[in-house]
Structures are given as structure tokens and as C-alpha cells.
Amino acid sequence: MQNNDRRVSVVIPAKNEAASIGAVVGQLAQLPMVRELIVVDDGSTDATAEVAAQAGAEVVRHPYSKGNGAAIKSGARKASGEILVFMDGDGQHRSEDVARLLERLEAGCDMVVGARQRGGQANHHRGLANAFYNRLASWMVGQPVRDLTSGFRAVWRDKFLRFLYLLPNGFSYPTTITMAFFRAGYSVVYEPIDVRQRLPGTASHIRLVKDGVRFLLIIFKIGTLYSPLKLFFPISLGFFFTGLGYYLHTYISAGRFTNMSALLFITSVLVFLIGLVSEQITTLIYRDTDA
Known part of the structure; x- marks a missing residue:
């Protein structure tokens, strides 16, 4: 069955992404396989929700910022499609890559992750940290993990919802869901993607020191969650x-x-x-x- 015969829901967590969210939604709306576009406004203080709604997305609003993972959970609960596609709202992910992820998913996989290529990391320090996480996760699961922290992925909704209660509210949701799928014996594959530079007016919400400590704690969580x-x-x-x-x-x-x-x-x-x-x-x- 072709992916345009299924109902595909795209979920985009967004916080203060008014400068980019309109273009992101507009590009996704042109894809024939996308039947539902959900933007979760995580307590933005700018016009993110209004811009997303004008571009044609269904908007779920958090009254205050709960975290990237909380936005993902809200979007997954709201979505009705058989397949969920998660993307960032800062314009880094390419809408044309959605079809590639869906093709791999339809070929018999349970989750397909867009793996950023070398040079696609936000900066050198982030790249080194992600390389360390990938090596640790690969050792834990006994399989090569090419991008543990990527927020661009396609997954079957029924399988994703089974692990919703495990997901944290912060930025570690990709790590947690990836390890949970491996632990459950589901098929996780990686599709190489190129990412764009952030659009003008957007910035990463990850802080090097504060979130670096959190990611160190995630390492221990990975171990206790998986094996x-x-x-x-x-x-x-x-x-x-x-x-x-x-x-x-x-x-x-x-x-x-x-x-x-x-x-x-x-x-x-x-x-x-x-x-x-x-x-x-x-x-x-x-x-x-x-x-």
C-alpha cells in the first residue's frame, strides 16, 4: 500500500518560531501524502500560533512552556493518522525528505529516523556530544545508532503511543523513544538527510551547560531503560x-x-x-x- 493511501499526521513542536513556522507549514501542506498538520505551540511569547494557523495548521496551545517532549506528547494524542511524522519548526528539516521516510516505513519498518550527516550539527560541541551518545546507544542495543537525538522521524502511531508514558517533557524524547523501540524488538532504521541552517530569527532552545548536565543524566536513564x-x-x-x-x-x-x-x-x-x-x-x- 502506498503511503498516500494512509492518513499521515505531521506533528511540529514549536516555541517562538514565528519567523519560520509559516514556511514550514506551507511546504508540508503541498505534500499529497500529508492529511493532517498539527503545530503544538509550547507557550510561545510571539505569534507562532497565529502564523501556524494562518498557514493552514491545526494548532494545539500550551498555556505555558512545558518542554519539547510535552509538545510531542500533546501532538501525538491529538493526531488521528496511522503514521506520525515529527519535525522541528525552525526550518532545518526538508519537507521533501518526508516521502523518503515514509517509503522506508511502508517497507516494513516500525520507525524511521532522519539521520543528520556530518556537518549537519548545530556546532562542533553539539556534534561531539551527539557522537558520544550514538556510540553509547550503539553499545547498549548492539546495533548501529546513527543519530540518537534527531527530532525528524516517522513512526506508526499505535506503536508510538504504547511508550508515551515513558517520554520526558524535555529535549530527551528522541533518545527515550529510540531506546524503547529497540528494547521492545521493533525495527528502527536510519535514513540519511541533510539539514538546512536555521532560518533568520530562530535560535536553538538548548543551552550548552544546563542541558549538557541533563544529557549526562539521560545517559544513565538510557542504561536503566534499555538494559x-x-x-x-x-x-x-x-x-x-x-x-x-x-x-x-x-x-x-x-x-x-x-x-x-x-x-x-x-x-x-x-x-x-x-x-x-x-x-x-x-x-x-x-x-x-x-x-
Whole structure:
């Protein structure tokens, strides 16, 4: 079945994007496969909602800013299409790439992510950070993850809604939904895309230091969400071998077993047991998904 035979809903989270949202909506409205255009105005203080509505989008308004993830959840609940396409409202994503994502989805995939090519990151520091997240996620899932934080993706709505309660309200929703799909055994593929420079008058809402700390916390969330033992077991081994090394040192130098060695060994066991319990809880979270 061709993708224009299905109802495709495009969801665009937007905050203070009045300078770009009209052009974004206008370009998407010309695509024959798009049947529903939803812009979620996340507490904008400019004319984002008015410009989006004039361009032909259905607008969902938040009375105050709740976060990018919260806007995604509001749009997903409002959408009625079988397929959801998520895009940014700053003009970076190309409307002509939507068809490519939909073709991959219709070919038998569960989620298709637009993977930004080298040079498509906002800046050098963001590029390095995203490369680190991609490597970590690839190790966690055992599959190559080419763009963990991309906000441009197409997904089957019924599958996406199953994980809605897991999504945070902030900027880490792409990370969370990607890991959740991998954990549930769904097929996630990446389609290479080029991104435009931000349109004049638009700016990233991500702050390097503040959101950098949040992304570090996301790393730990990834581990506990996907496979806790992959995170806790290496830490447990670290404590164990540190304790073993310290014990050998004290045994050779003083001929005794110290309290510090005992503490390190006990910590190793406790960390492992916490990881084991977390693994069982994670299994329960995904028990109702059909892989």
C-alpha cells in the first residue's frame, strides 16, 4: 500500500518560531501524502500560533512552556493518522525528505529516523556530544545508532503511543523513544538527510551547560531503560577489581584484609544486585509489547 493511501499526521513542536513556522507549514501542506498538520505551540511569547494557523495548521496551545517532549506528547494524542511524522519548526528539516521516510516505513519498518550527516550539527560541541551518545546507544542495543537525538522521524502511531508514558517533557524524547523501540524488538532504521541552517530569527532552545548536565543524566536513564545490567555490571566489576587490588596491596604490605577492601567488595555485590532487580523491572515495562 502506498503511503498516500494512509492518513499521515505531521506533528511540529514549536516555541517562538514565528519567523519560520509559516514556511514550514506551507511546504508540508503541498505534500499529497500529508492529511493532517498539527503545530503544538509550547507557550510561545510571539505569534507562532497565529502564523501556524494562518498557514493552514491545526494548532494545539500550551498555556505555558512545558518542554519539547510535552509538545510531542500533546501532538501525538491529538493526531488521528496511522503514521506520525515529527519535525522541528525552525526550518532545518526538508519537507521533501518526508516521502523518503515514509517509503522506508511502508517497507516494513516500525520507525524511521532522519539521520543528520556530518556537518549537519548545530556546532562542533553539539556534534561531539551527539557522537558520544550514538556510540553509547550503539553499545547498549548492539546495533548501529546513527543519530540518537534527531527530532525528524516517522513512526506508526499505535506503536508510538504504547511508550508515551515513558517520554520526558524535555529535549530527551528522541533518545527515550529510540531506546524503547529497540528494547521492545521493533525495527528502527536510519535514513540519511541533510539539514538546512536555521532560518533568520530562530535560535536553538538548548543551552550548552544546563542541558549538557541533563544529557549526562539521560545517559544513565538510557542504561536503566534499555538494559540495566549493561550499565550496572561494569560498575560492579570496577568496584570488585578495585577491592581486589587494594586487598592484594594491603596483604603484601601489611599482611591483612582491611575494612576498605570489605567495603569495596560489598559495594560490588550491592551494585550487581541493584542492576539485576532493575533488569527484571525493565522486563515488566515491556511485557505488553509485541516484538
